Amino acid sequence: MIKNSKPPIPVQGFSWMGMNTGIKDKSLDFGVLAADQSCSAAAVFTRNNLPGAPVVVGREHASQGVLQAIVVNSKCANVGLGKRGLEDAKKMCEWTAEALNIEPQQVLPSSTGVIGHPLPMDKIRQGILSIGNYLDNTSDAVEAFAKAIMTTDTHPKWRNACAGPARLLGVAKGAGMIEPNMATMLSFLVTDAEIESTILQPMLKRAVDISFNRISIDTDTSTSDTVVLLANGMAGKVNESDFEQSLIELCQELAKDLVQDGEGVTKLIELTISGASSSDMALQLGKSIINSPLIKTAIHGADPNWGRFVMAVGKVFEHPVRLEELELRFGKKDEIQVVNSKMLEENRVQLDRIQELLARETVEIEVRVGRGDHTETFWGCDLSKGYIDENAFYTT
Amino acid sequence: MIKNSKPPIPVQGFSWMGMNTGIKDKSLDFGVLAADQSCSAAAVFTRNNLPGAPVVVGREHASQGVLQAIVVNSKCANVGLGKRGLEDAKKMCEWTAEALNIEPQQVLPSSTGVIGHPLPMDKIRQGILSIGNYLDNTSDAVEAFAKAIMTTDTHPKWRNACAGPARLLGVAKGAGMIEPNMATMLSFLVTDAEIESTILQPMLKRAVDISFNRISIDTDTSTSDTVVLLANGMAGKVNESDFEQSLIELCQELAKDLVQDGEGVTKLIELTISGASSSDMALQLGKSIINSPLIKTAIHGADPNWGRFVMAVGKVFEHPVRLEELELRFGKKDEIQVVNSKMLEENRVQLDRIQELLARETVEIEVRVGRGDHTETFWGCDLSKGYIDENAFYTT
Numbered sequence: 001m002i003k004n005s006k007p008p009i010p011v012q013g014f015s016w017m018g019m020n021t022g023i024k025d026k027s028l029d030f031g032v033l034a035a036d037q038s039c040s041a042a043a044v045f046t047r048n049n050l051p052g053a054p055v056v057v058g059r060e061h062a063s064q065g066v067l068q069a070i071v072v073n074s075k076c077a078n079v080g081l082g083k084r085g086l087e088d089a090k091k092m093c094e095w096t097a098e099a100l101n102i103e104p105q106q107v108l109p110s111s112t113g114v115i116g117h118p119l120p121m122d123k124i125r126q127g128i129l130s131i132g133n134y135l136d137n138t139s140d141a142v143e144a145f146a147k148a149i150m151t152t153d154t155h156p157k158w159r160n161a162c163a164g165p166a167r168l169l170g171v172a173k174g175a176g177m178i179e180p181n182m183a184t185m186l187s188f189l190v191t192d193a194e195i196e197s198t199i200l201q202p203m204l205k206r207a208v209d210i211s212f213n214r215i216s217i218d219t220d221t222s223t224s225d226t227v228v229l230l231a232n233g234m235a236g237k238v239n240e241s242d243f244e245q246s247l248i249e250l251c252q253e254l255a256k257d258l259v260q261d262g263e264g265v266t267k268l269i270e271l272t273i274s275g276a277s278s279s280d281m282a283l284q285l286g287k288s289i290i291n292s293p294l295i296k297t298a299i300h301g302a303d304p305n306w307g308r309f310v311m312a313v314g315k316v317f318e319h320p321v322r323l324e325e326l327e328l329r330f331g332k333k334d335e336i337q338v339v340n341s342k343m344l345e346e347n348r349v350q351l352d353r354i355q356e357l358l359a360r361e362t363v364e365i366e367v368r369v370g371r372g373d374h375t376e377t378f379w380g381c382d383l384s385k386g387y388i389d390e391n392a393f394y395t396t
Numbered sequence: 397m398i399k400n401s402k403p404p405i406p407v408q409g410f411s412w413m414g415m416n417t418g419i420k421d422k423s424l425d426f427g428v429l430a431a432d433q434s435c436s437a438a439a440v441f442t443r444n445n446l447p448g449a450p451v452v453v454g455r456e457h458a459s460q461g462v463l464q465a466i467v468v469n470s471k472c473a474n475v476g477l478g479k480r481g482l483e484d485a486k487k488m489c490e491w492t493a494e495a496l497n498i499e500p501q502q503v504l505p506s507s508t509g510v511i512g513h514p515l516p517m518d519k520i521r522q523g524i525l526s527i528g529n530y531l532d533n534t535s536d537a538v539e540a541f542a543k544a545i546m547t548t549d550t551h552p553k554w555r556n557a558c559a560g561p562a563r564l565l566g567v568a569k570g571a572g573m574i575e576p577n578m579a580t581m582l583s584f585l586v587t588d589a590e591i592e593s594t595i596l597q598p599m600l601k602r603a604v605d606i607s608f609n610r611i612s613i614d615t616d617t618s619t620s621d622t623v624v625l626l627a628n629g630m631a632g633k634v635n636e637s638d639f640e641q642s643l644i645e646l647c648q649e650l651a652k653d654l655v656q657d658g659e660g661v662t663k664l665i666e667l668t669i670s671g672a673s674s675s676d677m678a679l680q681l682g683k684s685i686i687n688s689p690l691i692k693t694a695i696h697g698a699d700p701n702w703g704r705f706v707m708a709v710g711k712v713f714e715h716p717v718r719l720e721e722l723e724l725r726f727g728k729k730d731e732i733q734v735v736n737s738k739m740l741e742e743n744r745v746q747l748d749r750i751q752e753l754l755a756r757e758t759v760e761i762e763v764r765v766g767r768g769d770h771t772e773t774f775w776g777c778d779l780s781k782g783y784i785d786e787n788a789f790y791t792t
Contacts, residue, residue, distance in 0.1 A: 047711075047713055048707065048710035048711050049709070049710040049711075049712070049713060049715075049716040049717065050706050050707070050709060050710030050717065050719055050722070051710070077703070079703060079706060079707075080702070080703055080706040080719060080737055080740065081737060081740055081741055082719060082720065082737045082738065082741055083741070084741045114701070114703060115701075115702075115703020115704065115706055115707060116701075116702045116703035116706065116740055117703075118740070118741070118743075218689045218690065219615075219687075219688070219689060220688055220689060220690045220704075220707060220708070220711065221707065221710070221711035222707065223703075223706060223707050223710055291615075292615070292616055293614045293615060293616060293689075293783070293787070294614065294616045294787055297783070297784055297787035297788045298787065298788065300784065300788045301787075301788025301789040303788065303789050305510070305511075305512075306476070306511075306512045307473070307475060307476055307510060307511020307512035307513075307619075308511065308616075310446050310475060310476040310511055310512060310619060311444065311446070311475075311511060311616060311617065311618065311619050312616070313445070313446060314444035314445040314446030314447070314617070314619055315443075315444050315445075315616065315617035316445070317443055317445060319445075320445040321445065321446065323446055323476060323478060324478065326446070341476055341477060341478040342478065344476065344477055344512055344514070345477055345478055345479070345480045345514070347514075383784065384784060385781040385784050387689070387693070388693055388696065388779065388780060388781050388784070391689070391690055391693035391694065391697070392693045392694065392696045392697025392699065393697040393699050
């Protein structure tokens, strides 16, 4: 069960901090998350072939299933810098481990922001030397951490959930370059449940697949995407299936938060593909629709342009759909407005009503593509002039 | 050799017309191209699985390799309307054949514009009844035809070329929903060369593959894309390889014209992928870069954000590129500014100079991805607020 609490509810045994070290401006840009003890850990990362140095180092550290701390900065992603980048990511772990008196292998590094600029290590060093002054187990500390990982996000993001005696807290950042593949943006999750990492890892993977892997802002895949889950075991054992359900809901809520706060976004699109004859068919059709610039702009303008859905369904060459079986359903259950080719032929489509439904902040659309029994849900967003503003002059 | 003449130079034996029939507004919306005699014909169409009715009928008529006329309207695409759409496309051919005293199978129908609205057949009928008054072999008639097929294009497009004794003339429209697969937008080509359709068909396919199939405006694939080439043989036999070269150049010039006049476009991007170890690798990397919204917006703002290229190269999962071998080269031969990870590490990249090169109307970029010997060139465009303006309220 999700509780979108404000402020965030801390989880026992985890401390947080966020501060400014002056990497680019005066906003918070450096954060640390530290557990009081070694944790079972699970992590998934971007599938991008040229990942950032922190992803390379993080993959190695997380592979042992044990982590105790996360050190992260925003405003500079430490990507595309070869050996120098790797050395810097390792230094971040070593310095943090020294400050916390733990092993460097138990620290996961993470960086987000501009790609291709070297990390100002003197400033990172300053941040790490301040850990003792800032680290705390309060709502304010969590909020400061959530702010410190933001780039073009307009607000910090966190979600709480519980599962039996255990609590879950997740913090995330997103905003652009979002078309996850096996992972997403940055998302740091903690729990006091007691679960082994061999169970936690496939569980996190499943949760990511139907949450962060079902959203898209702009079809681009970040080089830094990372989702990490730390479990310190302080609340004892939990029912695994209840815990997984809570984890999925938490991830889905965070994923939707990310889309809604995407660059220039004015609308959340919830798209369901139904009637597909395979999961792959539903996935490919869903991605084609949710990523189509022509559909994104039409929804931005609340333009009931059904033809663009026909186009986007038709451009998935591997999975042909018959026009007679293609049906669009706009709106929630009790208000659904249907469009199909038969209704169009007979001039029975209520375009005015569809235009009203498209004008909402959350636009719900179901696309039936046949009589198969595979259904998948996706979350995406409209494409507005705000996206151009955010991205035309990002580094200058 | 291409001659971008203004006005267009007509080719002997072909007549053209363009007029307004009031489908949507007062601009020209109906055109006919008719040959004095049966022509060898070649045609390629969209790969979209839900093509418009004119594509279905046109495929059948063109399959015999003989055509004599083309009837086309803009402002309404006749797509997604099932049986009714097919009947209307066939009627267009029958009525045109009757007016020209030829067989309906020798007429290729074509429609472009909004998807999912029925074609106003009474207005089409009016247009066809006027054929006798308008059809002509003059520059003005060609220009009227070129205007009649426009949708959101800002100007009509044509190109001339010659090959030995023969002439070539091509007319095209594009503007949006452009990510061709086996074909493109609408493009009607005529020549007085004498070439059999069995030679013409594979030749057109090859020309399309390295022209219209190498451009992208917005990743969306139209349901109506059609390229047709009619050869009436009046100039006699030609050297086939010279003719093919002229055809390729003509198609590439038209393709670039389409991109430059894309919706909201302010810049033409000429992208070359070099050093790929296969043609598929070059193609996939090129498409990933030329279609990335983050690269398109960065170039729009002349932002020297090299990191976004790293991201776009890395998101082609099937073809990993080593960061050490990735190199960007901005500008023409004598002015090239290079970026690679080594230069970034050593702080030797001249971002100011790259920013200047990105501020041009035509932006030339070479991306070296390894030491292979496959090279491919692509043409794309920036993403601006104009694209949003054009597409947020298209049907309303």
